[in-house]
Amino acid sequence: MFTLFTELVRFTQHWRWTAVPVVVLLTILVTGARADTVNLTEGPPFTFETGSDLYVRFSVWNYAANNSGSSPYPTSVGLQLLGAQPSTSTLNQVPNSSGTYFGGYLLQGWLESSDGSFSTPFTSPDASRLGLAAGSLLLSPGIFGSGNTPVAIIEADAALTMNLSEQIFGLDVASRGSSAVIHLRNLGSNLQVGLDGGYSLLSAISEPSITGYGPVMTSGITQSMLVTAVPEPGSFLLFGAGACLLAGAGGTVFFKRSRKALVKN
Numbered sequence: 097m098f099t100l101f102t103e104l105v106r107f108t109q110h111w112r113w114t115a116v117p118v119v120v121l122l123t124i125l126v127t128g129a130r131a132d133t134v135n136l137t138e139g140p141p142f143t144f145e146t147g148s149d150l151y152v153r154f155s156v157w158n159y160a161a162n163n164s165g166s167s168p169y170p171t172s173v174g175l176q177l178l179g180a181q182p183s184t185s186t187l188n189q190v191p192n193s194s195g196t197y198f199g200g201y202l203l204q205g206w207l208e209s210s211d212g213s214f215s216t217p218f219t220s221p222d223a224s225r226l227g228l229a230a231g232s233l234l235l236s237p238g239i240f241g242s243g244n245t246p247v248a249i250i251e252a253d254a255a256l257t258m259n260l261s262e263q264i265f266g267l268d269v270a271s272r273g274s275s276a277v278i279h280l281r282n283l284g285s286n287l288q289v290g291l292d293g294g295y296s297l298l299s300a301i302s303e304p305s306i307t308g309y310g311p312v313m314t315s316g317i318t319q320s321m322l323v324t325a326v327p328e329p330g331s332f333l334l335f336g337a338g339a340c341l342l343a344g345a346g347g348t349v350f351f352k353r354s355r356k357a358l359v360k361n
Contacts, residue, residue, distance in 0.1 A: 133322055133323070133324045133325075135320065135321070135322055136297055136321040136322065136323055139290075139296075139297055140290060140296075140297075141179070141180070141288050141289060141290030141291060141292060141297070141300070142288070142289055142290060142297075142323065143286050143287070143288055143289075144179075144280075144282050144286065144287045144288070144289045144323065145282065145286050145325060146282055146283070146284065146285065146286055147281075147282065147283075148281070148282050148323055148324060148325050149279065149280065149281050149282075149323070149324045150278075150279075150280040150281075150282075150289070150321065150322070150323050150324075151277055151278070151279055151280075151321070151322045151323075151324070152277065152278040152279075152280070152301055152318060152320075152321050153210070153275045153276075153277050153318075153319045153320045153321070153322075154275060154276065154277075154278065154303055154316040154317055154318045154319055155272065155273075155274050155275050155276075155316065155317045155319060156170055156173075156265060156269065156274075156276070156303075156306050156314070156316055156317075157269070157270055157271055157272050157274055157317070158314050158315075158317060159306045159308065159310070159312075159314045160269060160270035161270070162310070162312040162314055163308065163309075163310025163311065163312050165310075166308065166309045166310035166311075167258065167308060167309050167310070168269050168270045169256075169258060169261040169262055169265055169269055169308060170256065170261060170265075170306045170307060170308040171255065171256050171257070171258065171261060171307065171308045171309065172253055172254070172255055172256065172305065172306070172307045172308070173207055173253065173254045173256070173276075173303055173305075173306055173316065174251070174252070174253050174303055174304045174305035174306070175205060175218055175250070175251065175252045175253070175254070175278060175302075175303060176249065176250070176251050176301070176302050176303075176304050177249065177250040177280070177289060177300065177301050178238075178240060178247050178248070178249055178289075178290070178291055178299075178300040178301075179235075179247065179248045179249075179287055179288045179289045179290060179291070179300065180247070180248060180288040180291070180292070181198075181237060181246050181247060181248045182198050182200075182201065182235075182248065182285070182287075185198040185199050185200050185201065185285070186198075186199050187199070187237065190222045190225050190226065190234075191225050191226065192225055193221075193222060193225055195222050195236060196236060196237060197222060197234040197235060197236045198234075198235045198236070198237070198248065200284055200285045201234070201235035201248075201284040201285055201287060202228075202232060202233070202234065202235075202282075202283045202284035203232075203233040203235075203250060203280050203281065203282055203283060203284070203287075204217075204231045204232060204233065204280070204281045204283060205217065205218035205231055205233050205250075205252060205278065205279065205280045205281075206218065206231060206254075206278075206279045207254040207256075207264060207276060207277075207278060207279075208264065208276065208277045208278075208279050209263060209264045209265075209266065209276060209277070210266070210275050210276060210277055212277070213263075214260065214263040214264050215264070215279070216254050216255070216256060216260060216264070217230040217231030217254070218231060218233060218252035218253065218254045218278075219231075219252060219253060219254070219255070220232065220233050220234055220250075220251070220252045222234050222236070233250050233252050233280075234250070235248050235249070235250055235284075235287065236248070236249055236250070236251075237249070240291065245291070245293075247291065248287070253305070261308075264276050275319055278301075278303070289301070297321055298318055301318065301321065302315060302316070302318065303315055303316025303318070304316075
């Protein structure tokens with residue numbers, strides 16, 4: 097985006113009379129086709145829309161604190177996501193298993209370093225039985241709390257070699273400020289993430305089983321959650337209109353230059 101902006105500025109400086117269409121195009125590019133990012137950390141349940149990405153930042157410093165004398169880096173990270181059960185979806189049977197899943201719902205999930213340079217997919221045994229690609233996550237029925245509240249649940253794990261764990265969690269793994277990221281993408285129907293009844297999202301998305309070479313299993317400590325929504329369909333129309341506007345401006349420039357050349361001759 098920065099390179100495109102720079103080239104458009106140079107174009108405007110050279111052809112000053114085209115500043116208005118170029119500014120309009122920049123406005124379209126920056127505002128029309130931009131995805132919205134929303135901080136959900138302390139929010140109520142939200143709708144995880146098709147095509148959107150959810151980023152959960154968390155730390156495993158407490159694993160290091162409870163396993164002094166062992167490597168502070170975990171070799172397995174669990175994921176649990178809770179939400180409302182779909183009212184219209186049918187339950188399907190997982191082959192060679194007693195498990196079931198809601199049809200029409202599918203997520204992809206990765207465990208990533210905080211800068212996104214390193215990653216590994218989460219795995220789900222039920223998704224593997226269905227022959228789905230690594231990182232595929234299914235939505236299944238479950239029960240939450242002492243009230244046996246029916247919920248929809250996603251459970252998965254990410255297995256790590258020691259080298260990959262060091263790359264994902266970094267040198268400051270034992271620091272309270274350290275973090276890694278769970279990246280989820282919704283490939284299926286819209287899904288309500290979170291529970292009604294006053295529960296925060298921090299209780300709906302968790303890392304329940306952090307294990308490694310140490311004897312103590314801990315849970316991750318969730319720090320923040322962001323969702324990036326897909327652009328509105330009209331954004332792509334605006335982008336196309338902006339491109340046509342710039343093309344028209346460029347064509348007019350070419351026409352004016354050619355006319356001046358004819359006059360000089």
